[in-house]
Amino acid sequence: MVTAPVVVAACERILEDIDGLTERVSHQIREAEPIYLTTVTWEQLIESVRPNLVGLLQSLMMEETASVAAPRRTGRTRAGQGVPLPPVLHAYRLGVITIWSDLVELCSPDPEASRALLASAQKLWTALDVYSQELAAAYRDVETEQLLRDARLREAALAAIFSGIAPQGRTLAEMADVLRLPATGQFVVIVCEPAESAESAESEGGEEQGPRGVQVAEGPEVSGSAPSVEKTLAALGVRSAWRSEVDVEIGLAMLTPTYRLDRLAAHLASLTLGRIGVSRVYTGLTETPAAVAQARLAREASVPGAGALTHFDDARVPGLLLGSPVLADDLRRDVLGALGELPDGEVERLLETFRAWLDAEGSAEGAGRLLHCHPNTVRYRLTKLTSLVGRDLKRPLDVVHLFLAAEAQRLQLDAG
Template sequence: MTGDSTTADARVVTACELLLDDLDAVTLEIAQLIRDDEPYYVDYMSRQQLADAIRPNIISSLQSMIRDEANSPTVARRTGRERAEDGVPLATVLHAYRIGTRYLWHELVRHCRPDPHASQALLGSASILWHSLDMSSEALATAYRDIETEQNFRDSRFREAALAALFSGVTTTGRGLADVAAALRLPKVGRFVVVASDPQSMEWSRSAESAERALASLGVRSVWRSEADSELGLVALTKTYRADRLNRYLASITTGRVGVSDVFESIVATPQAVTQALLARDAARPGTNVVMRFDEARVAALVTAAPELSVGLAQRTFEKVLDLPSEERGVLFDTLEAWFEAQGSAADAGNLIHCHQNTVRYRLNKLAQLTCRDPRNPVDVTRLYLALQAVRLLPEQTRG
C-alpha cells in the first residue's frame, strides 16, 4: 500500500494491532532496553515510570503504520517539553526514541515473517515508520530547545536579580543575602573581597561569564555584574589564592582604575564592601591604570565621598594657583605631590620630578605665598594634602 491509502495492508494492520493488544509488555520491554543503553534513565525514573512515559509515543507510532501515514508530532512535542523541563539531555531523549522505533520494527518483522506476503507489505510500509521517527525527532528537538531557551531566559533573569540583591543588599523576594548567595552557589562564610573597576577596564570585562571563567581557570570562585558606571565582582579567596595574589593578577589585566575592598568573612557584608571598592576605585586618578586597595585609599576616599566639600576646599585653598596658566599650575601641583610622596624631603622630591632640591624649595615657597599656607604647619599641611587630592581626583569640578 502507499501513503495515499487510508490504511495499510491488512496483514500489517494485524501485526500492529497485536502489539497494541500487548502494549504493557511492549512498553516494559522497550523501557528496559532504553535503561540498558542509556544509564541516565536508571537514576531518572523507574522502569515502570519510563514505560508509562513512552506509551503515548508507541501508540502514535503504531497508529501511523495502521493509517499508512506519518503521525502527528503532537506527542513528540509534549515529550520534548517534558524532558527539557526535567533536564534530560536532548541526545539521550532522541536515542531513546530510536531504540523504541527499532524495537517496534523488529517486532513487526517477527509477526510478519511467517507470511511472505505480509513481509512484502511491511517493507512497503517501512518508510512510514522511519519517516514518522524523523518527523517526531525534529518536533521533539524543536520543542525541547524552545523550553531550554525559556529556562535559560528565566535563569538569566533570576541570576541578574540575585546579583543585584547581593551587591545592593536589597531583595525583592524576601530572601536574605545568605539565601541569595546559596542560589549563586557561593559560600555563606569564607574570605571575600569585592572588586570594582571602570566599565570595560579589564581584558575579560566584556561579559560577566568571561570574568568568572578567567578566575575559575585559576581555581577561584567569583560572580560578576556589569553596571552603568562599573564592573562589580565578588571573589571568594582561598588559602592559596589570597588578596595579594588577586591584586597582582588584576594589575596584570587592567586598563583602567580598579578598587578592591578590605577582606571580609560573611557574605552579608557584601554591600558594605561594594561601597569600599567603589571608593577605592574613585580614589585613583582618572585615566590611570591602577589597582587601589581600600586600606590605601581611605584619605582619598574621604575626598570623593564628599565631592562638594572637597571641591570647595580645593577652590578656597588653591584659589590663586588655579588662576595661573595651565602649565605653571601643573608644575606647582606636581612639585607638591612629589614632596608629599617623598615625605617632606626636597632632595627626594627633586629626584622624583627630575629637578634640583632648591627648585623644589622655590616652588614650595611660591605655593605658600599663593595659598597663605605654611608647609611646616601640620594643620596647613593637612589642608594642602586634602585640597591637592581634590584637584587630582575631581579635576573638572575644581577647575570650574
C-alpha cells in the same frame, strides 16, 4: 505514499500487544542508558514510552506523521527531570529499532509483505526524525525557561546580598545558597566601569598609574563585562558573582588561601575594567552592603581612564574631599590659586612631582626614580611649586594643605 495493507496489518498486530512492546523497549532503555535507572521511575518510563510507540506505529500506518503531543510531553518531562538530551534521543532510536525488528519478523515469511515493508521503511524513519525534532525543541524550551528563571533568581539574590535586604519570606543565607557562596569566609567587593566605559578608556590610553602608585599590569585582553570577569576568575579557582548596574559592574569575590587579596588585585588590574575600586576584606555576607559602599568610594577616587585599581584604605582622603565638595574646592582655590596662570600641562607636572615626592617619603632621588628624571629636576619643580603657592615643605601643616589641595585638584579635574 499509501502504506500497503499488509504493513498496516502488521502494525495492528503489534498494537494488540502494545503493553508487551512497551515493557521490552523500557527494559532496553534502562540497560543502554543507566541514567534512567536513577532519575526516571519505571512507572514514569512506561507512561512515556507507550504513547510514543503508539504514535510511531500510527505514523507508519497513516499517510502522515501522527500527533506530536507525545514527544513534546516527553521532551519537557525529561528536561525537567535533568536527563541529558542525548540519552533521550537514544531511547527513541531503540524504540524504532524494536518496532522495525518486530515488523521484519512478522513480514519475513511472505516475500510480498517484506517488499512492502521495505517500501514503507522511509515513513518510519521520517516519523522518528519528526518525533526527535519535536522532542528536542520541547526539551530546549524547558532549558531556556530554566535559564531565565535561574537568571531572575540569581539577580534577586545579588540584589539582596548587595543591599542587605532579602525578599519577603527568604533569608540572606538562602540567597547565598543561590549564588553557591557560604555565609562566612573571606570576601571582597569589586566595583569597576561598565563594559562600554572600560573599553573606551582602554582604547584611549596605554599603561598609566593610579593613586598611590598602583600600576596597571599587562595581561590578557578580557572584556569588562560581568560574565567574562566571572569566568576568568572561576578559571583561577576564585568564586565570584557579578551584577551589572547602570553606572558600574559590582562583583562579590571569595578569597582563598592560595588566592589572597594582593594576588586578586594584581589579576584584576591586568583586565580591561577601567577604574577599579576594592573594599576591605570582610568575613560575613551580612557585611556586603558596607563593602559595596567602600568599593564604590574607592572607584570614585581613581583616575578616570587610567584603568587603575584603588583599595578603600587608600581612598579615604579622596572620599572625605568628595563628601565635602564645597570645602574641597575652596581649599584647592586657596592653596593652588596662584598656579592658575600656568598652562594646564605645567600645573599637572608640578603636582605630579609633588605626589611622587610624597610617595618617595620626601626623597628627591626616590621621586626622580619614580618619574624617570634627575633628582635636580625634582628639586627644581618642587621649588617652583612652593614659591608660587607660598608654602614650605619643611612645615608639616603646609605639606598637609598642599597634599589635600592637590587631591582636590585631581578630583576636580576628574569631575570635569
